[in-house]
Amino acid sequence: MTILNETLQEEELKIQTPSISRKDEYESVGKSVLRKDSVPKVTGKAIYTGDLHMPGMLFGKVLLSTQAHALIKSIDVSAAAAVPGVKAVLTSRDIPGENAFGIAIPDQQVLAETKVRYIGEPVAIVAAEDIFAAEQAISQIQVEYEPLPAVFSPFDALKPGAPAVHAKGNILYHTKVRKGNIERGFDEAAIIVENIYRTSGQDHAPIEPEAGFAWIDAEGVLNVFSGTQYAFRDRRQIAIALNLPMNRVRVANMTMGGGFGRKDDVTAEILVALLAWKTGRPVRLVYSRHEAMMSQTHRHPTYTRVRTGANKEGKLTAMEGVIYGDTGAYASLGLFVIKKMALHLGGPYYYPNYKSDSFSVYTNNPIFGAFRGFGVLQAAVSHEGQIDELAEKLGMDPIEFRLRNCLRPGLSFSTGQLMTNACGIATTLERLQDYLVENGLSIELHPEVSA
Amino acid sequence: MDENNLIKMELTVNGEAVSMIVKGGRRLLDFLRDDLHLTGTKEGCGEGECGSCTVHLDGQSVLACLTPMERAIGCSVLTIEGVGSPTNLHPVQAALLDEGGVQCGMCTPGMVMSALDLLERNPDPTIEEIIEGISGNLCRCTGYKKIIYGIQQAAQELQAASPAGTVKESVE
Numbered sequence: 341m342t343i344l345n346e347t348l349q350e351e352e353l354k355i356q357t358p359s360i361s362r363k364d365e366y367e368s369v370g371k372s373v374l375r376k377d378s379v380p381k382v383t384g385k386a387i388y389t390g391d392l393h394m395p396g397m398l399f400g401k402v403l404l405s406t407q408a409h410a411l412i413k414s415i416d417v418s419a420a421a422a423v424p425g426v427k428a429v430l431t432s433r434d435i436p437g438e439n440a441f442g443i444a445i446p447d448q449q450v451l452a453e454t455k456v457r458y459i460g461e462p463v464a465i466v467a468a469e470d471i472f473a474a475e476q477a478i479s480q481i482q483v484e485y486e487p488l489p490a491v492f493s494p495f496d497a498l499k500p501g502a503p504a505v506h507a508k509g510n511i512l513y514h515t516k517v518r519k520g521n522i523e524r525g526f527d528e529a530a531i532i533v534e535n536i537y538r539t540s541g542q543d544h545a546p547i548e549p550e551a552g553f554a555w556i557d558a559e560g561v562l563n564v565f566s567g568t569q570y571a572f573r574d575r576r577q578i579a580i581a582l583n584l585p586m587n588r589v590r591v592a593n594m595t596m597g598g599g600f601g602r603k604d605d606v607t608a609e610i611l612v613a614l615l616a617w618k619t620g621r622p623v624r625l626v627y628s629r630h631e632a633m634m635s636q637t638h639r640h641p642t643y644t645r646v647r648t649g650a651n652k653e654g655k656l657t658a659m660e661g662v663i664y665g666d667t668g669a670y671a672s673l674g675l676f677v678i679k680k681m682a683l684h685l686g687g688p689y690y691y692p693n694y695k696s697d698s699f700s701v702y703t704n705n706p707i708f709g710a711f712r713g714f715g716v717l718q719a720a721v722s723h724e725g726q727i728d729e730l731a732e733k734l735g736m737d738p739i740e741f742r743l744r745n746c747l748r749p750g751l752s753f754s755t756g757q758l759m760t761n762a763c764g765i766a767t768t769l770e771r772l773q774d775y776l777v778e779n780g781l782s783i784e785l786h787p788e789v790s791a
Numbered sequence: 792m793d794e795n796n797l798i799k800m801e802l803t804v805n806g807e808a809v810s811m812i813v814k815g816g817r818r819l820l821d822f823l824r825d826d827l828h829l830t831g832t833k834e835g836c837g838e839g840e841c842g843s844c845t846v847h848l849d850g851q852s853v854l855a856c857l858t859p860m861e862r863a864i865g866c867s868v869l870t871i872e873g874v875g876s877p878t879n880l881h882p883v884q885a886a887l888l889d890e891g892g893v894q895c896g897m898c899t900p901g902m903v904m905s906a907l908d909l910l911e912r913n914p915d916p917t918i919e920e921i922i923e924g925i926s927g928n929l930c931r932c933t934g935y936k937k938i939i940y941g942i943q944q945a946a947q948e949l950q951a952a953s954p955a956g957t958v959k960e961s962v963e
Contacts, residue, residue: 374888381896382884382903384831384871391830470814547835547843547897547931597833597897598931629836 377595389551389566389594390626398427398467400552400608400615400625401474403481404634405456405463408704409490409503412454415464416482423480425473427619431464434618437583443573443605443709447506448670450581450610456485457505457669458706460634467615467623494643494664494701505669505702512667512700513675515682517754525658525693529649533729537646537722541666542639544711548597549632552608553624554616562589564613567596569604581610582617589613601710602637605672637709640677641666642718646685648726654736656692656745661685661722663698665708665715672709674700681715683754687723688765689742690751738783739776743769802863804829805873819863820844820855823870831871831900835929842928845901845908846870852908854927871900874907882952883907883945890941894932902928906942915950918943 380386417429432439432453439453440446452463464481468474491497497510504510526532553565562584568574571591579589596603612625627635646661663681667674682698731741746765752758776782798815800822801808813826823829823846835841837856844855847869848862875881880888883906893899902925909916909924916924921942922935930938 372891375893377896378888378893379877379880381893381899382880382887383875383877384829384900385877386896387830388833388897390834391824393825393828545931547833547841547895547929549835596895597835598895600931626834629838629840 381595386595388548388597389553390548390624392553392565392594392624394555394622397622397624398469398615398619399471399474400612400623401466401468401471401478402462402611402625402627402631402635403464403466403478403483404631405452405459405461406483407456407485407487408459408492409488409505410456410485411488412452412456412463413484413486414482415484417464419480419482420464420466420477423468423473423477425469426466426477427469427621428467428615429464429477429481430466430614430618435581435614436617437579437581439581441577441581441606441610442671443570444673444675445671446577446580448672448707450614455488458704460631460706461669462611462635465611465615465625467619467621490704492703492705494666494699494703497701497703498664498699505704510702512671512702513679514700515679515696515698517682517685517694517696519691519695519752519754519756520658520693522658522660522693522695525691526647526649526660528651528657530652531730531733532647532649533726533733534645534647535722535725535729537642537644537725539640539642539718539721541641541705541708542711543633544598544600544602544636544638545633546596546598546600546602549627549629550603550607550636551624551626552612553594553622554612555622556616556620560588562613562617564589564591564609564616565594566591566607566609566612567594567599567603568607568609569596569599569601574606574609577606578610578613582613600712601673601714604710605637607636634706637672637707637711638668639711640674640708640715640718641705642678642681644685644718644722646722646726648730650730650734650745652734654731654734654741654744656689656730658693658695659686659691659726660695661697663696665698665700665718666703666705667700668703668705668707670702670707671700672707673714674708677708677710677715679715681719684716684719685723686754687720687727688747689723689727689745690747691754694754696754739769739773743773798861800826800860800864802865803867805868805870813860815861817860818856819846819848819853819858819860819868822860822863823855823868829870829872833897833900835897835901840929841898841901842905842925843898843901845904845928847904847908850911852905869904871903874903881907882948883910883942886945886948887938887941890937890944892933892937892941898928898930898932902930902938906945909942910946910949914946914953916942916946921946 432451442448466477489503575591615623643664665678678700682696731738833843835843839857
């Protein structure tokens with residue numbers, strides 16, 4: 341019996357868990373602490389990447405693909421290179437190292453070589469004496485595309501004979517989570533609810549669009565400055581693309597004007613590094629809002645079918661779900677985001693029997709990657725919907741139903757991981773209950789939910 | 792104008808007279824950031840949606856990304872650099888720090904400029920009026936509450952500091 345096992349584990353846990361000493365007073369816990377960088381920020385003195393300037397600096401600009409899925413037949417840069425003030429027009433042929441990068445797997449091209457996979461994929465880059473010359477040069481680059489059939493939803497991408505976004509197929513990753521006996525779990529249920537949930541894509545829209553600044557110092561070291569979430573990972577990827585030893589590349593993190601997960605990926609870093617390396621001059625590349633929305637990552641749109649069962653006593657007995665996550669044209673962190681969604685599909689509740697499958701699927705949409713919550717938000721839409729509907733059908737108070745089923749120390753998560761001290765859902769719900777009572781409030785479900 | 796479209800920019804910026812010959816036909820934002828290197832004024836969208844580039848032109852808040860630079864000739868421009876310094880913060884700046892209204896900081900200069908404009912016109916705003924006053928400024932980190940409380944706190948401090956009963960005349 342599962343319940344017996346859980347009880348035993350809870351007993352064992354008491355022995356294993358070390359006691360945590362608590363102090364009455366901490367240096368910063370429970371206190372309002374001034375951010376170290378907030379005085380420069382509030383006076384406009386903080387330096388962001390786009391604020392950098394150096395004598396002899398060139399302005400970078402990127403040409404983005406106008407096709408969702410197409411072969412590149414030819415790129416003619418002659419007119420662009422002839423624009424006065426233009427110092428470099430680079431395509432994939434000019435990349436000294438590997439034309440591949442990616443935060444999880446290197447499936448992304450620095451500059452598109454033979455094929456583009458989404459509208460907004462970088463195809464060519466320009467460095468010029470001023471931004472107007474750079475913009476003019478970009479408009480003069482002639483790219484001849486041969487359009488290919490494209491797929492814009494995971495369902496289209498998974499159809500037999502669907503256009504292949506990548507040669508290895510359109511499934512990036514399949515996560516399976518299995519716990520207990522799902523058939524028995526549903527046999528034990530007095531009530532089962534089944535629904536389909538859909539969440540949309542979303543742009544992080546950090547107020548600072550992506551930017552990079554690169555220059556070569558007197559010792560020949562390529563310096564790249566950017567507002568990035570992971571300078572060392574950027575450095576590794578720049579070195580590979582430029583075929584430089586790691587000790588010739590230095591990445592410095594500038595003040596970052598909002599990242600929210602999206603600046604975990606390489607953004608402008610390799611492109612601006614290439615331009616500085618080829619011209620020998622400092623280069624600044626700042627994306628416009630439009631370019632940033634087109635070419636950078638977003639939150640995954642997801643499609644979920646989930647079935648949840650509970651017994652007459654109001655205890656959850658089983659949950660089964662299938663998730664399709666649209667990861668767009670390249671992996672970014674799409675395998676981990678959608679993997680995490682499979683683990684968290686049940687939310688902070690205890691299910692003796694749990695089964696979930698998630699598929700991270702390539703399409704010709706923009707790239708979807710890390711964004712605050714990392715897949716857990718999309719899961720919350722479905723598990724909270726399921727819990728509310730079950731409580732309604734059982735005629736139970738939604739908070740009471742949650743308290744009866746929430747994870748507590750000694751109970752296990754979907755993966756079998758046992759909860760220890762850090763499990764505050766019950767306390768949170770109890771405080772919410774107290775708050776409602778104190779303020780004479782009650783929970784009313786939205787009419788559409790209870791309908 | 793000559794073929795390089797050079798123009799003479801004569802104006803006052805943060806109380807100092809500026810006179811320089813620069814390339815014309817650009818935005819006030821480019822003049823401030825690229826020619827004067829006053830990079831405290833930020834560009835978030837370049838199309839008047841986010842308010843990060845808010846500056847004061849003759850005492851009125853404007854979006855520097857939608858203002859042609861030539862429009863500022865003969866005018867007085869105030870940017871974040873002219874508001875307060877790290878050792879001498881303006882009450883609005885100090886209150887934003889106090890309330891935790893500064894995170895990534897990219898919207899902050901524009902928020903400060905909009906708040907100053909609001910408090911010039913309305914020294915004792917309600918929460919609703921503060922929300923209206925910064926409705927042209929987007930913030931992606933804070934969720935606005937701490938910014939709103941910061942502006943409210945600054946308004947109270949400024950009110951307490953000014954002689955009782957006086958109501959500021961609106962600027963020009």
